[in-house]
Amino acid sequence: MNLTADVIVPIALVTVSYALCLGISRLYRKLFPHLRYLPGPKNPQLLYGNFIEIADDDNASIHEKWAEKYGPTYRLNGLMKTNILVTQDPKAVHHILRYSEEVYHKPDATRATIGQLIGNGVLVVEGEEHKMQRKVMNPAFGPVQVRALTEIFVDKSLELRDYWMREIQKSSKREVIVGAGLSKMALDVIGRAGFNYDFQALSEGTNSELSRTFAVLFGTFKRTIFDIVRIQLAGFLKLPGNPVVRDARSQMERIGNELLRDAKKAAQSSKKQDGMGKSRDLLSLLVKSNLDTNLPEHQRMSDEDVAAQIPTFFIAGHETINSSATAAIYVLTQHKNIQTKLRQELLAVGTDSPSMDELNALPYLNAFVREVLRLYAPFTFIARAAVKDDVMPLKEPIVDVNGKIHTELHIKKGQLIQIPILSMNKDKKLWGEDALEFKPERADTEPEATREIPGVWSHLLTFIGGPRACIGWRFSLIEMKAILFTLVRAFEFDLAVPKEDITFKRPLMVPLSRPIAKSRLPDRQLPVILTPVNRDN
Incomplete structure (x- = not known):
C-alpha cells in the first residue's frame, strides 16, 4: 500500500x-450581507447547506415548496453557508437571461469543472468568446439543417424499436431498462448526426475507443460534490487530477482533432467540386460555417475551439434526450388514456419514416411532448454568477425578514444565483391551479401569464432563453418526437415496479432529474414492461 x-x-x-x-x-458573507435578510429555508448542514434537501427530494419538487412558502425570490444556503439568491420571478429571470453575456455568467467553479472534462466548448466559454462561437455554430442548428437530420433520428428510433423487440423475446417478463436502450440510441444519433461516426451501439457494434472515452468523461460529469471539489481543488493547487479522466480527455482531444481534420478535408474537397458540401452532420456544418469566406478572420474559431465542440455535442446531445424520453415513457405508463389517444393519432400516419414536417403536423404528439418537457425538464435549475454589480428588477416585491419591501435587488459582483427551471414551469401563478397536472390539451387553453416566461421555445424555461439558450433545442425536439412516434406505434408501456418505487432523486449537486426505480439503485434506471402492439385489431 x-x-x-x-x-x-x-x-x-x-x-x-x-x-x-x-x-x-x-469572506462571502461579508461581501453579500444584504441577502442574509431575504426570506429562505434554514441551513440544515454546514458543508452542503440546502443542497442536501435538494438531493434528498424524491419528486424534484423542493423548489416549488420553497417558492410557495417564501415567494418567487428567496435565499438558499450553499456550500459552507454561502448565500445563494433563488428567483423564478418572471421579470428577474428575463433580466438575468437577457444579460447573460454581459453580467450573469456560469459560476467559475462550474466552468472550471466542465472545462477540465470537455474543454472550452460553447457550454463553457463566456462573453465575447461565447458570442463568437455561437455565431459560427448557429447555422448548423437551424430548421433546414435539423430537417436534414430527421432521417437519422427516425432510422435510429426504428433500430431501438427492433432492439427492444429482440430484448423482450429473450424473457417471458418482457422487461426492458429504458435508459439503457435510450443511451445506446442517443450515442448512435450523436455519432451520426454530430460528426458522421457510426458507433453501432444498437446493433451491438464494437466497443470503440471513442465510446469508451466518452463513457469515462460522462461518468465523471455526473459525479458527486466530493469529486467536483477534488477536481476544482486539483486545478487550483496545480495538483495532478484523476489519471483516468486525464487520459480520457487526452484521447478525446486526439480523436477530436482527427475527426476535425477529416471534416476540413471533406469540406475543402466538396467546395472545389460544386461550391458546397454534401455532408449534413453538425461537425461538417460547423467547419463549413467557420471556413465561410464572408466570415472575418478575427471571428473564426480556432481548430482547438472547433474540436472542443465534439465532447460538447456528446454531453448535451446524450443526456438531455435520455432524460426527456425516459420521462415521456414513464408518463405513458401512468396515463393509459393518454397513451391510447397518442397511439391512435400516430397509427393513422401511413409511414414508419415520417419527415420533420409530418412529425410537426401531429397535434397530440406535439402537445404531449410539450407537457413532458414542462413537467419533467431534464435540468431542474441553472446557476449563474454576477460578474459585475447590477440592479435586478422584480415583478413581485419581496418583504424581507425585517419587514422591508424590495421592488428591486442590488446585486453585487460575485453573487451566486439559481433559476429553478422546473419550479417555474409548474408555477401556479403562471399556469393556474392545475399546474401540477399532466394535461396535453393545456396548449389550447394556456393562461396569458405564461407568456411572461422568457424561454426560447413555447413559453417554457426548459431550453432556457436569451443569448445562452440551448443551441440544440430544435435537434432535441425532433429527435424526441421521432422516438415517441416509433415506439408508441410499436409497444404498450407498463411499469415493471410499483409506482411507489419511483423517485426523481439525483446525485448531489447535479441538477439533472429523471424517473428511476429505488429498488434498482445504484443503476438509476427505469424498468418497464413492453407489449407489442397488434395493428390488426
Missing part, C-alpha cells in the same frame, strides 16, 4: 478544501 498516495493525500485534500471553503464562506 502506498501510504502517501492512498491516505495522506486524500486527507490533505479534504483538510485544505475545508479550510478554503471556510475562508471563502466568511
Whole structure:
C-alpha cells in the first residue's frame, strides 16, 4: 500500500478544501450581507447547506415548496453557508437571461469543472468568446439543417424499436431498462448526426475507443460534490487530477482533432467540386460555417475551439434526450388514456419514416411532448454568477425578514444565483391551479401569464432563453418526437415496479432529474414492461 498516495493525500485534500471553503464562506458573507435578510429555508448542514434537501427530494419538487412558502425570490444556503439568491420571478429571470453575456455568467467553479472534462466548448466559454462561437455554430442548428437530420433520428428510433423487440423475446417478463436502450440510441444519433461516426451501439457494434472515452468523461460529469471539489481543488493547487479522466480527455482531444481534420478535408474537397458540401452532420456544418469566406478572420474559431465542440455535442446531445424520453415513457405508463389517444393519432400516419414536417403536423404528439418537457425538464435549475454589480428588477416585491419591501435587488459582483427551471414551469401563478397536472390539451387553453416566461421555445424555461439558450433545442425536439412516434406505434408501456418505487432523486449537486426505480439503485434506471402492439385489431 502506498501510504502517501492512498491516505495522506486524500486527507490533505479534504483538510485544505475545508479550510478554503471556510475562508471563502466568511469572506462571502461579508461581501453579500444584504441577502442574509431575504426570506429562505434554514441551513440544515454546514458543508452542503440546502443542497442536501435538494438531493434528498424524491419528486424534484423542493423548489416549488420553497417558492410557495417564501415567494418567487428567496435565499438558499450553499456550500459552507454561502448565500445563494433563488428567483423564478418572471421579470428577474428575463433580466438575468437577457444579460447573460454581459453580467450573469456560469459560476467559475462550474466552468472550471466542465472545462477540465470537455474543454472550452460553447457550454463553457463566456462573453465575447461565447458570442463568437455561437455565431459560427448557429447555422448548423437551424430548421433546414435539423430537417436534414430527421432521417437519422427516425432510422435510429426504428433500430431501438427492433432492439427492444429482440430484448423482450429473450424473457417471458418482457422487461426492458429504458435508459439503457435510450443511451445506446442517443450515442448512435450523436455519432451520426454530430460528426458522421457510426458507433453501432444498437446493433451491438464494437466497443470503440471513442465510446469508451466518452463513457469515462460522462461518468465523471455526473459525479458527486466530493469529486467536483477534488477536481476544482486539483486545478487550483496545480495538483495532478484523476489519471483516468486525464487520459480520457487526452484521447478525446486526439480523436477530436482527427475527426476535425477529416471534416476540413471533406469540406475543402466538396467546395472545389460544386461550391458546397454534401455532408449534413453538425461537425461538417460547423467547419463549413467557420471556413465561410464572408466570415472575418478575427471571428473564426480556432481548430482547438472547433474540436472542443465534439465532447460538447456528446454531453448535451446524450443526456438531455435520455432524460426527456425516459420521462415521456414513464408518463405513458401512468396515463393509459393518454397513451391510447397518442397511439391512435400516430397509427393513422401511413409511414414508419415520417419527415420533420409530418412529425410537426401531429397535434397530440406535439402537445404531449410539450407537457413532458414542462413537467419533467431534464435540468431542474441553472446557476449563474454576477460578474459585475447590477440592479435586478422584480415583478413581485419581496418583504424581507425585517419587514422591508424590495421592488428591486442590488446585486453585487460575485453573487451566486439559481433559476429553478422546473419550479417555474409548474408555477401556479403562471399556469393556474392545475399546474401540477399532466394535461396535453393545456396548449389550447394556456393562461396569458405564461407568456411572461422568457424561454426560447413555447413559453417554457426548459431550453432556457436569451443569448445562452440551448443551441440544440430544435435537434432535441425532433429527435424526441421521432422516438415517441416509433415506439408508441410499436409497444404498450407498463411499469415493471410499483409506482411507489419511483423517485426523481439525483446525485448531489447535479441538477439533472429523471424517473428511476429505488429498488434498482445504484443503476438509476427505469424498468418497464413492453407489449407489442397488434395493428390488426
